Amino acid sequence: MAYTENMSYVANITLAPNGRVVIPANMRAELGCAAGGTLLARLENGTIILEPVQAAVRRAQALVGQYIAPDANLADELIAERKAAAAIE
Structure with missing residues (x-):
């Protein structure tokens, strides 16, 4: 195992016949x-990039969060939209 200039890990990993790798x-x-x-x-x-699911969720939340007002409550907005749509039906 080696380190790169930004202190990332680098390792040679062997691909098994069944496609598995060991991290x-x-x-x-x-x-x-x-x-x-x-x-x-x-x-x-x-x-190929591997990341914990939680890290991917945080990254997605940060991306979406750029477009949503800090005081917005998306759940309440969705409920209001559904109630309005139901009232029209």
Whole structure:
């Protein structure tokens, strides 16, 4: 295992015949992933990126949060929209 200039971990990982890989223990620890934990895998520009689902959710929330007023209550807005639609029916 080696470190890159931005202190990222780099490791050679072998792909098993069944397609499985083993993520090194120190990488799993750094990610906070325990046995049975869930990772999100995405293919981006020819690179496989693995991240904990919670990290992906936080990233999505931050992205969406840029477009929502801080005092907005989306649940209340959705309920009001559904009630209005039901009243029309």
